[in-house]
Amino acid sequence: MGHARYLELIRQRFGSESSGRNVRTTLYLAIRHLILDGSLLPGTALPPTRTLADALGFSRSTLVRVYAQLVREGYLQSRGGAATSVSEALPTAMLASPDKSPRPAPTAALSQRGQEIARHATSSRIQGGAFVPGVPDVGLFPFPTWRRLLSKNVRFEQRHLARYSQGGYGPLKVALAEYLRVSRMMVCSPQQILILNGSHQAIDLCARMLCDPGDRVWMEEPGYWGARNVLRANGLQLVPVAVDDEGIAPPETLDGPPPRLMFVSPSSQYPTGAVMSLARRLSLLEQAELHGAWIIEDDYDNEIRYHPHTLGSLFGQSRTQRVLYLGTFSKVMFPGLRLAYLVVPEHLAEAFSIGNAELYREGRMIEQAALAEFIEGGI
Numbered sequence: 001m002g003h004a005r006y007l008e009l010i011r012q013r014f015g016s017e018s019s020g021r022n023v024r025t026t027l028y029l030a031i032r033h034l035i036l037d038g039s040l041l042p043g044t045a046l047p048p049t050r051t052l053a054d055a056l057g058f059s060r061s062t063l064v065r066v067y068a069q070l071v072r073e074g075y076l077q078s079r080g081g082a083a084t085s086v087s088e089a090l091p092t093a094m095l096a097s098p099d100k101s102p103r104p105a106p107t108a109a110l111s112q113r114g115q116e117i118a119r120h121a122t123s124s125r126i127q128g129g130a131f132v133p134g135v136p137d138v139g140l141f142p143f144p145t146w147r148r149l150l151s152k153n154v155r156f157e158q159r160h161l162a163r164y165s166q167g168g169y170g171p172l173k174v175a176l177a178e179y180l181r182v183s184r185m186m187v188c189s190p191q192q193i194l195i196l197n198g199s200h201q202a203i204d205l206c207a208r209m210l211c212d213p214g215d216r217v218w219m220e221e222p223g224y225w226g227a228r229n230v231l232r233a234n235g236l237q238l239v240p241v242a243v244d245d246e247g248i249a250p251p252e253t254l255d256g257p258p259p260r261l262m263f264v265s266p267s268s269q270y271p272t273g274a275v276m277s278l279a280r281r282l283s284l285l286e287q288a289e290l291h292g293a294w295i296i297e298d299d300y301d302n303e304i305r306y307h308p309h310t311l312g313s314l315f316g317q318s319r320t321q322r323v324l325y326l327g328t329f330s331k332v333m334f335p336g337l338r339l340a341y342l343v344v345p346e347h348l349a350e351a352f353s354i355g356n357a358e359l360y361r362e363g364r365m366i367e368q369a370a371l372a373e374f375i376e377g378g379i
């Protein structure tokens with residue numbers, strides 16, 4: 001290819017790559033694109049950097065750096081005194097214009113599971129704003145205090161907070177165990193608590209650790225869309241169970257296999273706000289025991305009381321350890337914090353801690369340390 005043709009191609013491509021980028025990146029992308037779409041074939045010699053720099057009006061050092069980067073990455077070769085050329089090691093069959101090849105429809109590119117997730121999307125594009133249910137107003141949050149606690153924990157001496165966490169920051173779990181004992185009548189040790197990246201991750205962990213694809217889940221209807229989507233994405237079969245003013249009303253007789261999991265929000269049913277009656281709680285616990293099922297208790301806004309006589313947690317009422325308790329800091333702190341906690345029965349603590357570490361490798365200890373101090377009265 002003659003230099004004139006090469007320059008023309010570079011100029012054209014430079015135009016389409018340039019938006020918002022600096023000259024070096026634009027030039028790098030332009031040449032790389034011409035190689036990948038087959039416009040510059042393996043072995044094609046490129047003009048010397050000085051010629052190209054003069055013709056394009058850029059500094060030669062820019063050209064030298066771009067060529068050097070493309071050589072490092074294997075797009076170009078530079079041998080001894082010979083001109084820099086397109087690498088002959090590139091597989092020519094791969095060098096076809098991606099722009100010309102037909103792109104698969106976005107959904108066809110997805111797995112069955114991915115397609116299901118996209119098809120049932122609920123709030124992906126509406127995560128905030130006025131009148132969005134479940135999203136708190138963060139206008140009164142004491143950000144100066146939060147900033148002070150965060151920066152205190154980013155100090156050099158706090159290097160241990162920069163590591164992976166082992167299920168959460170210890171002192172935060174201690175503070176939580178105490179809070180749950182006093183306010184939710186729960187007896188649990190810090191070892192039973194996992195700090196997770198929001199409620200969805202906690203539900204995902206429960207689904208993966210306790211259920212197999214095809215297992216049935218009793219879901220409150222109406223109920224929390226987020227839980228429904230995460231459970232469905234795990235291949236679970238959702239069985240809607242009606243809600244009335246006493247909360248979920250489980251069927252008296254089963255019309256299929258028993259559930260493996262039940263998802264409920266007893267303190268304040270989402271979205272009706274019903275508080276589950278004691279009779280229903282006891283009946284649900286009995287059914288869980290009977291079917292060998294697990295209950296996820298979503299206590300998403302337990303810090304906020306709408307009723308003068310709210311009952312304690314289902315977790316605290318269960319004598320047979322079949323309840324996993326889920327709390328979040330999204331309401332009482334702010335949703336972008338992405339911190340939730342899962343309290344699991346004692347005999348599941350070890351397995352859940354392993355599952356959490358294997359699947360997600362948690363961190364965010366600096367925020368958790370700041371949060372522990374915030375709870376202990378940092379304001």
Ligand SMILES: Cc1ncc(COP(=O)(O)O)c(C=O)c1O
Binds near residue numbers: 200270
């Ligand atoms: C019913 C319910 N559960 C849990 C949550 C908390 O979710 P996260 O911890 O992912 O913010 C919400 C938030 O809107 C909710 O409405």
